[in-house]
Amino acid sequence: MSLWTSYRMRVRRRLRLLRCLRKSRELTLTQDNTAAIRPDDILLVSIFRNEGARLPYFLEYYRELGVDHFLFVDNDSDDATAELLADAPDISVWHSRHSYKKANFGTDWLNYLLGKYGHGHWTLTVDPDEFFIYPFCDTRPLRALTDWLCASSVKSFGAMLLDMYPRGRLDAERYKPGQNPMEIAEWFDSGNYTLKRNPDLGNLWIQGGPRSRMFFADNPEKAPALNKIPLVKWNRRYTYVSSSHMLLPRGLNLVYDQSGGEKASGILLHAKFLDNFADKAAEELTRKQHYYGSVEYRAYLDKLEDGAGPWNEWSEKYINWRQIEILGLMSKGNWT
């Protein structure tokens, strides 16, 4: 790495940090339990909008995993989400009426909260429809993983998004609040992912899965990115660059081995394809708050009008992390 590149990256990182401070004025703390955060706590940071149906199971799942405190940004929900979270002592909520898109798709808000509360903590940055799984997650709590990463001097842990979908039509089964979404969306694509190195930030650029297969068969380069680095031992000098896809400083993006070995990695089960998917897509299309001028959602709606789902005879039914590991989508690395 040349001195010039290194300097350029530093400037870029500092600008981002400044920007997130400016953008922090868009956040209003409406539920403050941050005093309860202890030095060793594992924190979860997330942005949501109208996720009253999803959050009960989300909270249950991550509490079970061992998350100690939740930092939420409520992007102007108009459903009953706020009341749902109100009494929980392990949740702090910020409200923002401002544009998700103008906050660099929420990244500025995330960076602010992480910088302010996450310094020195293991932090998990996920969306409300993402469920983190990692090697041995059925027998070892999240703290076992973070302790091990600490002992190995590893500061960031990659987990690819794995789009989950139901068999048949998306609207065939209604999702009930509190239900495990993977009871409905229990299928996934096991081996159609493309990986490219991003020469700029050193991260891998992963695309594929059912969204690419169905909606972007003719222009695969436009397909959404699936690479994520959600688990980071945060430091106030760090910053996410684009959602939790990549970070600065760049060393944090090297969650992959380049000499043939496998580093340990996890998966974010992405329960996007549920019965309300078409409604969400339509709403996002009018709000225009997502990437590529919502080209993604436009493509979804065009294809989904006939109601056909992503399922096909090669779809794989989710069993557990070991299955995902054997299929080669995640790895135990040398953790055993």
Added chain:
Amino acid sequence: MLVHTALDRVEQVARHWAAAGCPVALHVDLNVSRAAYERLVSALADQPMIRFCERHRCEWGRWGIVAASQSACELLLERFDNLHHVYLVSGSCLPLRPVPQLIDYLARRPRTDFIESATTADVPWAKGGLQQERFTLRFPFSWKRQRGAFDRYVRLQRRLGFKRKIPDGLVPHIGSQWWCLTRQTLSSILCDPNRDVYDHYFRKVWIPDESYFQTLARRFSTHIESRSLTLSKFDHQGKPHVFYDDHLQLLRRSNCFVARKVWPHANRLYGAFLNNTGAMNLAEPNPARIDRVFARAMEQRTRGRPGLYMQSRMPHPGAVQAPTSNPYSVFQGFSDLFSNFEDWLARTTENQVHGRLFAPDKAEFSGRTCVYSGGLSDSAAKRDYAPETFLTSLIWNTRGARQCFQYGPADRQRIAAFIARDPNAQISVITGAWAIPLFHSSCDFARLRKRAAELQKIETRQLSMLRSKETKAQTRIWSLAEFMETPMEALQEIVDEIGQTNSRTLNEAPQMADLAGFGQFLQNLKNQGMHPHLTGDFPLEEPLVVLPKRVSRPYLVR
């Protein structure tokens, strides 16, 4: 017992040892806060068998750990007369078998010192290239905190040719720091008149806790068993593996006395082994199963699964032996020459046979499905976005069943170089066979001539690539004319190599395309100035071979 963290577990395990009648000397790292230390002391105040020794500051790779062990041992030898063995454990060690079993085991071997101890020249353990040098250079700087100074000072000493003198009578040995020594050996080490000389020397040795007792035991012991009674495994970075609740069965079956390290929150392990009152068991420790598990983990971390590309494995092209996971076959020209080649090959070899996977309009999967194994799409755009990944994914997704596909100069060419460099590829080429579909097509001759020239150019380039020294694929190349002389022999050779069935002879031939007039067609091309040299010398007359519909006798009768 050397401890520095998880003091509640320390208390629990110390009580466990003491309850079985073993005196315990605790060394608490000086880095532990005074408050935490005093809490532990008062928590264990009711235990006359548990004593706290003088505290030292311990840092990985430095003298403090040895000093701590010395202080603890001195305390034990001084206070407790009827000891016959001293076992060094850490705060994250967990006794796996009931302590009476260990006592009995040691009582049956009263003169044996259990200490892993090997000469540096003979073991590959040491990390960072410092094998013998850890005994002949000085290491005043901390490897963890003063890495720059550490490295520079090592380089400086090397350049100056500096060499420390090893004290007389010592032969450097290294080994696991978790040992179990007899009272005689230990007191000989601690009461040796030369101890000051040795201590002074080892203070500047690197990682003395892996060499001090290991070396001195060689000097005083009468019977060394060079192995540790503590099960302790290290990964490729030299960091100890950690045991969790899900290792319970593995640890139970290992029959080891003590395991290190156990995760402090592994409640099930602590619960199970600290309340373990198994029947008397004289079995020797047998960590082979655990060894295998950890060896596999190390292998996965350092070598990975060949042919897999994923979020945490993205090898540079030159870093791995083969870019794909399994052997596969590529056929060029065969489906031009034989009209039912795909079906025939699938039937004969029982492999998965695809059409032209890299055809310009779409990927022709076996059965011409839109989606194939793993969710691969037949979209040409998706495939051409990353053709290498398309192929590696297909081979990975179908591992266990050999894949065969058709390829040729009319297909996308970007993948050709990749296949040629892949030792897993078996490539069979009939050069010039692309002329057969042209011969059968009804286009006007001027366009055919142009197309023939294009295809010939592409195939020529491809052949020179296949014949270059970079090619690692297994290749077989015939010109069309050459192939036509003995087609069954050629097919037999391939089928023998990739067939899944045991049948050694072909009993059915593929259907050959109608070649009546083909010689004349080639001649017409030549007459137009386009010489199809890749077909070989194809006779002007009718084809020379007629394949039998059914081969009833083996071809080798010939």
